[in-house]
Amino acid sequence: SQELEQSPQSLIVQEGKNLTINCTSSKTLYGLYWYKQKYGEGLIFLMMLQKGGEEKSHEKITAKLDEKKQQSSLHITASQPSHAGIYLCGADRPPSPSGGYQKVTFGTGTKLQVIP
Amino acid sequence: SAVISQKPSRDICQRGTSLTIQCQVDSQVTMMFWYRQQPGQSLTLIATANQGSEATYESGFVIDKFPISRPNLTFSTLTVSNMSPEDSSIYLCSVELAGSSYEQYFGPGTRLTVT
Numbered sequence: 001s002q003e004l005e006q007s008p009q010s011l012i013v014q015e016g017k018n019l020t021i022n023c024t025s026s027k028t029l030y031g032l033y034w035y036k037q038k039y040g041e042g043l044i045f046l047m048m049l050q051k052g053g054e055e056k057s058h059e060k061i062t063a064k065l066d067e068k069k070q071q072s073s074l075h076i077t078a079s080q081p082s083h084a085g086i087y088l089c090g091a092d093r094p095p096s097p098s099g100g101y102q103k104v105t106f107g108t109g110t111k112l113q114v115i116p
Numbered sequence: 117s118a119v120i121s122q123k124p125s126r127d128i129c130q131r132g133t134s135l136t137i138q139c140q141v142d143s144q145v146t147m148m149f150w151y152r153q154q155p156g157q158s159l160t161l162i163a164t165a166n167q168g169s170e171a172t173y174e175s176g177f178v179i180d181k182f183p184i185s186r187p188n189l190t191f192s193t194l195t196v197s198n199m200s201p202e203d204s205s206i207y208l209c210s211v212e213l214a215g216s217s218y219e220q221y222f223g224p225g226t227r228l229t230v231t
Contacts, residue, residue: 043222
């Protein structure tokens with residue numbers, strides 16, 4: 001089965017600092033998703049990456065998928081207290097013989113705290 | 117995007133009882149998923165529920181313990197049967213929006229505590 005490892009497991013940064021969270025897969029990623037979760041709440045979809053080398057940005061958050069499609073990074077610029085939460089990467093299962101995809105794997109999560 | 121609601125938002129149940137969690141989406145979706153997030157852990161997929169077919173369960177999850185209904189394209193239920201304290205988790209439903217992006221969205225979750 002596909003496993004996703006995230007690093008670091010937790011991160012404490014001063015407000016205004018930049019930070020990067022990594023998600024590494026043991027197999028080729030067919031679709032990589034980044035989510036944010038606040039304690040006790042549901043997941044908020046941030047971004048989805050599919051193509052090797054793809055990069056997407058939303059406000060101060062940028063996510064990249066490497067050319068080999070086995071690693072993704074999430075970069076937050078000028079962090080704010082509102083960025084605090086748990087960031088999860090999720091990956092599509094490789095296509096079935098019928099060609100369908102199903103989301104089955106999530107990373108272990110990175111807990112981010114931003115100190116004002 | 118999709119707006120997903122879940123009921124109840126939280127519950128405290130006694131062992132041996134069952135709880136049915138409802139998931140309502142504001143648009144028609146083909147694929148719905150149920151996840152479990154145990155305390156301090158990441159999400160684990162329980163099953164995929166497509167309208168018009170039986171739910172597909174992941175390894176370690178069985179229909180007798182987690183029966184799922186999917187009567188239409190906007191609604192699904194997950195029942196946690198014969199509960200034990202080990203079932204204490206957050207249960208989330210999720211939908212996939214068809215289209216070029218195949219983005220997946222999650223409900224707010226149901227926090228279940230079994231005593």
